[in-house]
Amino acid sequence: MKKNFFISLLLISFFSYSQDTYNTYKIGFKAGVLSEMGKVSGGGFPVLNIDLSKQLTPGLSISGDLMFGWSEGEHKNSTYSNNYNYDVNFQAISANLVLNLLNIGDISRENRKLGLNIKAGLGFLAINGDGKDNGENLVIEQGLFSSKSVFIPTSLGLKYKVADNLQLITSYDLMLPIGPGLDGMERNVNRESKYDVGFQIMNLGVSYNFGKNKSSMEWINPLDVISTKVNVFEQEVTSLTIDSDGDGVADKFDQDNNTPVGVSVDGSGKALDVDSDGIPDYKDIDPFTAPGVSVDSNGRELDDDQDGVPNSMDEEPNSPAGCTVNFQGRQIVGKGAFLPTVYFDVSSSEVSYSNYQRLATVASVLKANPGYKLRVIGFADSDGSTDKNYKLGLQRANAVIESLVNTFGIDLDRMIADSQGENNLLANEEQKMSFNSNSDGVKGTKTFKSLNRRVQFIIE
Structure with a gap:
């Protein structure tokens, strides 16, 4: 029935088309x-x-x-x-x-x-x-x-x-x-x-x-011509239902036909890249880098002097290796020095692989300054009860200490675990960030709760 309908429509258009074709x-x-x-x-x-x-x-x-x-x-x-x-x-x-x-x-x-x-x-x-x-x-x-x-x-x-x-x-x-x-x-x-x-x-x-x-x-046999056109049309329609990588975008329109299973894509079938740094979100260790900054293959902003302060914020991009710097990347001596912050997923105390570069900076500072001791403070976002968030912050602090001891050989006696739970939130959780969720310009939003799920260091 459907094929006969297509043939009828194409027959109507064939004769006007054929006046110019034959x-x-x-x-x-x-x-x-x-x-x-x-x-x-x-x-x-x-x-x-x-x-x-x-x-x-x-x-x-x-x-x-x-x-x-x-x-x-x-x-x-x-x-x-x-x-x-x-x-x-x-x-x-x-x-x-x-x-x-x-x-x-x-x-x-x-x-x-x-x-x-x-x-x-x-x-x-x-x-x-x-x-x-x-x-x-x-x-x-x-x-x-x-x-x-x-x-x-x-x-x-x-x-x-x-x-x-x-x-x-x-x-x-x-x-x-x-x-x-x-x-x-x-x-x-x-x-x-x-x-x-x-x-x-x-x-x-x-x-x-x-x-x-x-x-x-x-x-010319019009039915031969129309039959050919119908077959081509049916093939085109069939092609619209083929989605080889299962991302919800048909192969005909999919600009990346090998998207991994479960990865979110935009309307063209490309994996989402929220911060537009060229690294798709599923590969991006830091999916919220500032616009226009240079990143490595994992989506982290480059830090040429490895002091824990990314290049775009580093006022001294050539700090000596292992020195202590403040939040602007300037070298300081003694207490008040800045050390990189470690971030965590929702309700998790597991130290992700992306944080080990930050811990490497912390370990370098401790090894270069044997007299330093650290207070390792865990934080949580506002979701959940106060008691639960306090315990989660302490678990995060202990997980970081364990990584510094086991991976970098830092003496356990040089570190003290502490927790502030949901107190002293770093970011306003009511604030939202807008971004283009796909290449068609569709807008999406995210909150800053992830910045509150952290561990910070204080040199004592």
């Missing part, structure tokens, strides 16, 4: 021999025919025909007398509908070179000549648009395609005059039919399809 105009030249079929018989007379046609559809065209010829004949027992003869020239014009029989229905056109058509229409016949009726001279004259000049042209034709736009043609034409016909005889005497029996022509000729295109519409 040649639709054709001119033909034919030469033939005429034989009179009335009571005054005659035959073997030359006829020339020129026609210009316009293809409306692969199966239907209209044509205008111009015909010239000569005919003569004799009847020795005529209605008028015992002897009647005529000798005339004639010209005819007609307008016709032409039906291409082999283009009706779903008949294969592949490599087909033969065409079969029938033609019928309405025309006007002009006659000029003379005759004799039992020795008496007669003038036979009929104007082109006189009341008796109407005739009905019919034809059965066969054509053979020689080239894309060139055909050989042969046809049998039957012309049915309404008036006297070529012999000039009225048929209403003695109650005989007033309509002339007509005359017939056998033709041979050529026709040429002209235009800017290579192919002609009369040799």
Whole structure:
């Protein structure tokens, strides 16, 4: 049912489309021999025919025909007398509908070179000549648009395609005059039919399809074309449902067709990159770096002197290795020095891999200053009870101390665990940050609670 609907829609658009895609105009030249079929018989007379046609559809065209010829004949027992003869020239014009029989229905056109058509229409016949009726001279004259000049042209034709736009043609034409016909005889005497029996022509000729295109519409099967278009359309529709990486964006529109399972993507299928640092969020250890800063392959802002203060905030980007600095990256001596903060996931006290670079800085400071002792203070966000948050802060402080001892060999006696729970929040949790959640400019928001889930250090 769906396919039939598509075919119907495409058939409607095909014929307007094909006017520009295929040649639709054709001119033909034919030469033939005429034989009179009335009571005054005659035959073997030359006829020339020129026609210009316009293809409306692969199966239907209209044509205008111009015909010239000569005919003569004799009847020795005529209605008028015992002897009647005529000798005339004639010209005819007609307008016709032409039906291409082999283009009706779903008949294969592949490599087909033969065409079969029938033609019928309405025309006007002009006659000029003379005759004799039992020795008496007669003038036979009929104007082109006189009341008796109407005739009905019919034809059965066969054509053979020689080239894309060139055909050989042969046809049998039957012309049915309404008036006297070529012999000039009225048929209403003695109650005989007033309509002339007509005359017939056998033709041979050529026709040429002209235009800017290579192919002609009369040799095209519209159903073949439409069927091809439907198949392409169905393939396009099918492709819209294919999503190889399962990210919810069809392959046809997916600019990254190998997104890992479970990764959030934007409308183009690319993994989200909230801070637009070029590192997708699922790989970004620090997904909220400031706009425009340089980051490493893990999404962390670069810190060239490894003092724990990123380059964009470091006022002394060449601090000596292991020295103590403040929050601006300036070297200081003694208490009040700044050490990097360690951050945690929601309700977690596990030290993530991304924090070990910060702990490395802390360890370097402690090793460079053997007299330093640290108070390691854990914090939590405001979610949950006060008691629970205090315990979570203490767990985080102890987890950091354990990492410094086990990974960097810092003496346990140099560190004291403490907790402030949800007290002394660093960031305003009511504040929200807006960002582009995808390449289409759709906005998203995040709170700053993650900045309160931390461990800080105080040198004592």
